[in-house]
Amino acid sequence: MGRKLGRPSVQGIRFRLGLAMAVALLPILMLAAVQTEAGFRRQAEQQRIDLQLAADRSAAEAKVSIDSAVVLLQALAPEGVGFYCEPRLTALVDRLDGIAALSRYSATGEPVCASRSAAVVSSAQTREQAWYQRLKRGEEVAMEWAAGEPGALIVGVRSERPLGAFQGAIAAVLPLTALQPDILDPALPLGSQAALLDASGRILTATEPAAFVLDDPRAIATWAANAQRGDTALFEARDARGRRQVYAGAPLSGRDVFVLLSAPAPGLLSWARLNPFGTLLLPLAAWLATFAAVMLLSERIVVRWLAYLERVAAIYARGRFSVRPVQAEHAPAEIRVLARTLGSLGETITRRDRALLEALDEKDALMREIHHRVKNNLQIISSLLSMQQRAVNDPAARAALGDTRQRIGALALIYRILYQSEPIREADSGTFLRELVGQLVAGAAVRGPLVTTTVEADPLVIDPDKLAPLALWLVEAVSNAQKHAFAERGGDLQVRFRVLGETSVLEVQDDGPGVADPASAGVGRTLMIAFAKQLRGEAELVPGPDGGCIARLTFATPQAQGPARIHQVAAFRVSGTRP
Numbered sequence: 220m221g222r223k224l225g226r227p228s229v230q231g232i233r234f235r236l237g238l239a240m241a242v243a244l245l246p247i248l249m250l251a252a253v254q255t256e257a258g259f260r261r262q263a264e265q266q267r268i269d270l271q272l273a274a275d276r277s278a279a280e281a282k283v284s285i286d287s288a289v290v291l292l293q294a295l296a297p298e299g300v301g302f303y304c305e306p307r308l309t310a311l312v313d314r315l316d317g318i319a320a321l322s323r324y325s326a327t328g329e330p331v332c333a334s335r336s337a338a339v340v341s342s343a344q345t346r347e348q349a350w351y352q353r354l355k356r357g358e359e360v361a362m363e364w365a366a367g368e369p370g371a372l373i374v375g376v377r378s379e380r381p382l383g384a385f386q387g388a389i390a391a392v393l394p395l396t397a398l399q400p401d402i403l404d405p406a407l408p409l410g411s412q413a414a415l416l417d418a419s420g421r422i423l424t425a426t427e428p429a430a431f432v433l434d435d436p437r438a439i440a441t442w443a444a445n446a447q448r449g450d451t452a453l454f455e456a457r458d459a460r461g462r463r464q465v466y467a468g469a470p471l472s473g474r475d476v477f478v479l480l481s482a483p484a485p486g487l488l489s490w491a492r493l494n495p496f497g498t499l500l501l502p503l504a505a506w507l508a509t510f511a512a513v514m515l516l517s518e519r520i521v522v523r524w525l526a527y528l529e530r531v532a533a534i535y536a537r538g539r540f541s542v543r544p545v546q547a548e549h550a551p552a553e554i555r556v557l558a559r560t561l562g563s564l565g566e567t568i569t570r571r572d573r574a575l576l577e578a579l580d581e582k583d584a585l586m587r588e589i590h591h592r593v594k595n596n597l598q599i600i601s602s603l604l605s606m607q608q609r610a611v612n613d614p615a616a617r618a619a620l621g622d623t624r625q626r627i628g629a630l631a632l633i634y635r636i637l638y639q640s641e642p643i644r645e646a647d648s649g650t651f652l653r654e655l656v657g658q659l660v661a662g663a664a665v666r667g668p669l670v671t672t673t674v675e676a677d678p679l680v681i682d683p684d685k686l687a688p689l690a691l692w693l694v695e696a697v698s699n700a701q702k703h704a705f706a707e708r709g710g711d712l713q714v715r716f717r718v719l720g721e722t723s724v725l726e727v728q729d730d731g732p733g734v735a736d737p738a739s740a741g742v743g744r745t746l747m748i749a750f751a752k753q754l755r756g757e758a759e760l761v762p763g764p765d766g767g768c769i770a771r772l773t774f775a776t777p778q779a780q781g782p783a784r785i786h787q788v789a790a791f792r793v794s795g796t797r798p
């Protein structure tokens with residue numbers, strides 16, 4: 220046994236936690252499962268029994284009121300009409316709480332006499348009512364929902380001559396409030412509601428109508444049809460608010476009017492209300508005690524070591540890989556293995572970081588050397604073109620060679636910016652544009668009149684692939700301004716570069732005479748359109764607000780740096796500080 224307990228598998232976290240939780244939680248799980256199942260079944264069955272008994276009791280109480288009215292009508296039926304018929308019926312209505320009106324009718328349906336509270340109806344209306352027709356066909360007692368009085372029940376008794384011929388009827392109007400079941404009965408389940416309905420399933424009155432508006436509108440009508448055949452079994456349905464309800468009912472008198480009770484269907488935890496201490500508080504206390512024991516064991520065995528390793532991992536995340544988790548040597552076997560793995564990971568990352576940094580430094584040095592040599596080669600080409608330009612006498616050829624030199628000078632400037640910048644693979648477009656404009660204007664200043672320049676540029680870190688067409692477009696725009704706007708007169712040149720979220724705009728504005736024919740397309744304008752397409756943008760020449768011409772390039776902002784860089788540029792434009 221000692222050798223078995225000394226094995227790493229037995230000393231591991233899974234074994235200790237599994238054993239502790241299995242021993243501690245098994246009695247609670249068994250007790251909770253047994254009590255939940257037994258309590259739920261008892262409550263559900265008892266609720267159904269209570270609901271059906273309450274429906275039978277409510278029907279019996281209402282039936283007593285109806286039977287009392289029937290006995291009264293049978294006692295009044297043999298009496299003649301006489302002079303005192305109306306006062307007598309009125310006096311009876313005033314003394315009896317459960318009757319709203321009394322009326323006597325002849326064999327032809329003619330109202331003979333009635334209490335003063337009775338509604339006035341014609342003989343034709345009386346003959347059309349179902350309760351009167353049933354009495355005329357030979358039934359002794361008939362009941363019907365009062366169509367003219369939406370809160371009353373008509374109870375009629377047949378009156379016969381000595382030989383059994385139909386002599387007429389006497390009817391009583393019973394308010395449904397007197398027949399409404401008492402939902403305050405303590406034997407009813409909590410949340411019970413009551414309603415009265417006729418044989419067609421129509422709700423006559425209800426304590427809460429929403430409880431009897433079901434998602435299946437035919438459910439109550441189907442139950443009423445079955446109840447007419449003597450089947451008053453309980454059923455379940457969802458009401459208008461989506462709550463599950465249990466419904467039980469019973470006939471009041473005959474099979475014309477029924478009482479229907481509803482109660483919330485028992486949920487999974489509703490049994491706990493029956494015996495909160497035995498079914499809820501005791502298991503909860505046992506669970507809390509078990510939880511505290513498991514948490515204590517987990518803290519001593521697992522959590523504190525995991526927290527220690529988490530702190531070591533957080534130190535690694537900050538870039539300090541020299542720390543080693545030496546304190547974990549006293550931890551369980553799995554934690555010790557994890558600590559050793561974490562320490563090995565730190566050593567491996569340290570070695571790889573050192574190798575990567577050395578490789579990156581070497582690569583950056585090589586890239587800077589390449590950029591420097593490319594810049595030197597471009598300058599050599601520019602020098603050769605300058606020599607050729609001086610040897611050429613044709614003005615057009617000299618101008619073409621000069622334009623080519625400016626384009627090559629712009630490309631050389633790109634590579635100079637790259638090998639001089641700290642991130643060797645990117646360049647700041649704002650700094651580059653200022654230097655390029657200065658270089659172009661300075662080159663032309665020695666051969667012509669003075670041109671003043673103003674450069675406003677938002678900073679945008681951009682890769683060389685996008686910077687090259689941008690620089691070449693600017694060279695063509697500035698060259699056009701020097702040739703057509705500043706020739707032999709000088710002037711003011713304004714360069715504006717704005718980053719507007721997903722789009723950027725580069726403008727070159729002069730104060731010259733403007734564009735004579737905006738639709739004409741020379742070599743310079745053709746090149747500007749081509750460079751704009753490389754940037755997924757468009758170029759245009761528009762008149763300036765105060766004269767002159769504006770060359771505008773609108774293109775999609777390069778997304779190589781991600782959206783965060785664009786937000787930094789926007790912040791720069793608001794605050795005036797560099798991101």
